Amino acid sequence: ETGVTQSPTHLIKTRGQQVTLRCSSQSGHNTVSWYQQALGQGPQFIFQYYREEENGRGNFPPRFSGLQFPNYSSELNVNALELDDSALYLCASSLIQEDTGELFFGEGSRLTVL
Amino acid sequence: GENVEQHPSTLSVQEGDSAVIKCTYSDSASNYFPWYKQELGKGPQLIIDIRSNVGEKKDQRIAVTLNKTAKHFSLHITETQPEDSAVYFCAGANQAGTALIFGKGTTLSVSS
Numbered sequence: 463e464t465g466v467t468q469s470p471t472h473l474i475k476t477r478g479q480q481v482t483l484r485c486s487s488q489s490g491h492n493t494v495s496w497y498q499q500a501l502g503q504g505p506q507f508i509f510q511y512y513r514e515e516e517n518g519r520g521n522f523p524p525r526f527s528g529l530q531f532p533n534y535s536s537e538l539n540v541n542a543l544e545l546d547d548s549a550l551y552l553c554a555s556s557l558i559q560e561d562t563g564e565l566f567f568g569e570g571s572r573l574t575v576l
Numbered sequence: 577g578e579n580v581e582q583h584p585s586t587l588s589v590q591e592g593d594s595a596v597i598k599c600t601y602s603d604s605a606s607n608y609f610p611w612y613k614q615e616l617g618k619g620p621q622l623i624i625d626i627r628s629n630v631g632e633k634k635d636q637r638i639a640v641t642l643n644k645t646a647k648h649f650s651l652h653i654t655e656t657q658p659e660d661s662a663v664y665f666c667a668g669a670n671q672a673g674t675a676l677i678f679g680k681g682t683t684l685s686v687s688s
Contacts, residue, residue: 466619495675504582504665504678505620518674552619564610565676567619 464489466568468553474574475543483538483571485553493517493558494536495565496528499550511536512558540573548575578603580668582679589656591688599666599679600648608669609642610676611651615662623664624651656686 467486475481487494493512497505507520511530525541534555540547550572554565579602589595601609607628612620626633626640626649633640637656642649653660663683667676 502681504580504667504680505676507670507675507677510674518670518672520675554619564622564625567612567621569617569619 466553466555466566468551468568468571470571471569472572472574474576476576477543477545479543479575480539480541481543481573483540483551483553483573485536485538485555485568487534487536487553487555488566491555491557491566492534493556494530494534495554495556496536496538497552497554497567498522499552499570501549505552508538543575545575548573578606578668578670578677580666580677580679582666582682584682585680586683586685588685588687591656591658591686593656595651595653595656595660595684595686597651597664597666597682597684598648599650599668600646601668601677602647603668603671603677604647605671606668606677608673609640609649610667611640612665612667612678613662614665614681620665653684656684658686658688660684661686 495510496508499505509519510517514530527539529537550570552570554567582599610625613623614620639652663681666679
């Protein structure tokens with residue numbers, strides 16, 4: 463069974479640039495969620511994707527957008543980067559039909575905005 | 577809005593002692609409460625969870641208790657070991673069931 467994998471692991475951008483982060487969900491999972499984890503804080507929900515559509519969104523502006531592909535992998539795009547966007551971005555996959563709520567997290571992509 | 581508060585923020589214990597972390601939540605509709613462990617440089621990993629129709633759940637050295645009336649739940653780790661050192665997060669599911677609302681975390685240090 464393959465776990466959740468994310469790329470890249472680290473990246474540095476400058477303010478105003480755009481970034482794309484990628485996630486491959488765990489085998490057999492059909493739902494992908496993205497979380498932002500600032501240093502010393504708990505993860506904060508950005509959005510969830512199911513059947514290639516957004517299935518819930520947290521308190522993040524529209525410059526945070528996402529995609530889910532037919533193979534259930536996903537992308538997180540952030541436009542017009544701000545300094546406060548510096549954080550660890552976590553992808554988590556789950557199986558929506560199980561309704562267990564259990565999320566399986568990847569190791570994250572650490573974004574630094576200068 | 578939905579909120580989960582967690583304390584203490586740091587906890588230091590001697591190997592073999594017990595550790596207790598407490599959380600409170602605001603949304604009475606929440607019905608799922610997981611606990612995650614996050615080691616340095618890694619993503620959070622589920623260690624135990626509890627649903628609102630259960631008051632207590634145990635898995636070896638780890639137990640979770642839930643008081644739905646008071647809207648608080650706790651993680652209990654007995655016979656702590658150095659490898660238990662990590663950041664622990666409690667969480668509650670949002671009303672739609674699409675997201676987890678996390679506490680700010682507790683850094684547990686177990687010294688031998």
